[in-house]
Amino acid sequence: MAGDAKLAVVEAVRTAIVHGEYAPRQRLIETDLCERFGTSRFIARSALQELAGMGLVEFERNKGARVRDIPLTEAIEITEVRMLLEGLMAARAAERVTRSEAARLRGIVTDMRTAVTRSELVRYSELNGRLHAAVRDIAKHTTSDRLLRQLRDQTVRHQFSLALVPGRPAVSLPQHEAIVAAVVARDPAAAEQAMRRHLQSVIEALQSLLGQSAPRGQRRQPAQGARRTPPAEEILAAAAILS
């Protein structure tokens, strides 16, 4: 497997799902994928299987693949795990950070500040992603890295919902600043704690969302057809605030 063709399809479908082009529980018909990505059914199938392994799609016997719907409760669980792993990453980064890496982190965070003052959410998003990637690079913990990637992919959608609650940017930026400060100060314990506090606040936000949005039993979505395609830009801005 792992033919480059398959890998390309996996990546394409992955970003499509993460960016919301495919809605949760939407069926992923193999032949559709074939014509969209110009490959054979076998490739599409393999790609879907790999995505299933990543937890992004699910199979049902004789009914094919659909985009996995991650319920809010599971998103909370995932964020709890993320809190632990990202905390570990932050601590590691604090232990190993070099001078040049520290400078890089500081540069990113000052850019974030200006982006926030100018209300440039997309720019902030990009910087945020770059910051976290930098922390992961510094930590060099491949196991956590791999797991975190999976977990992040699964929760992007809910981060989008969360971005709509007002006032979150105001709390997000100082938390990020605290994380970077601890890392560049080479204080592992403080870095871990800062990262945990950050994600703890995300968990609490998700829990409040849970309380208000699901008063009674599972309200099922239409389940087929992209019910809405939020622009990627919007999604990115959402991810910025919370990750």
Place this chain on the structure above:
Amino acid sequence: MAGDAKLAVVEAVRTAIVHGEYAPRQRLIETDLCERFGTSRFIARSALQELAGMGLVEFERNKGARVRDIPLTEAIEITEVRMLLEGLMAARAAERVTRSEAARLRGIVTDMRTAVTRSELVRYSELNGRLHAAVRDIAKHTTSDRLLRQLRDQTVRHQFSLALVPGRPAVSLPQHEAIVAAVVARDPAAAEQAMRRHLQSVIEALQSLLGQSAPRGQRRQPAQGARRTPPAEEILAAAAILS
């Protein structure tokens, strides 16, 4: 996919790898698997892909699948993550444990004690697995559960090596006792800390193993043919002491 046929093959190959019937870096020829498990090549192929997703086998372009060799350094990383996740599980279990579940835990731990005094390692192994499974059941954290299963599968082999260092059973049992005590006392913080201490000692044991076993560059294994098939019993005993 997820045809029951494929699932059976996945499970069979998984246990074969975990029990050491397939050595690390041993090639997994598709046709061999076909005749061994009496399925078609397509099924074998799908199963291998799923196992690759679980991190147990790896693919190389045009060279097929082999059992992934988890280097000791990666095993340490994995155990670090396990420490966090199992700690979370323990805390959760302490929050949610019911009377009957607590009784069950206590029963298992007393059985463990007697098994140790009688030097019944296999029995201890079985009880140990049951204990951890019980904790996971009580915690009801499906995300951590899923991740932990993957991580455990990947490290069983190294736990085998570790079981050979003398004196470990003496430290393992009291640690388990402490964990159970904290859980039944409904003290989440203590349960988490006890579990972490336990896995921290495993990490330290692994690190000492690292220091003594790899004086110079990667010493590569013969790489094909099961170079040795340790009896499953031995493996289970090893897993007992450390997990």
Place this chain on the structure above:
DNA sequence: GCTAGCATTTTCGTTAGCAATACCACGGCA
């Protein structure tokens, strides 16, 4: 007008087979 049952159609699960590629042994040449 509505429901139950049947036929059709879509889509998936599986098998068989072909083409491409890497590994291995052998022989020629320096």
Place this chain on the structure above:
DNA sequence: TGCCGTGGTATTGCTAACGAAAATGCTAGC
């Protein structure tokens, strides 16, 4: 004698096609 090129073999990567299951739509009966 040692090294490089070459051919054969084994194994994978992939395509095409077939059979089976489920969803859908239609017709007939109530």
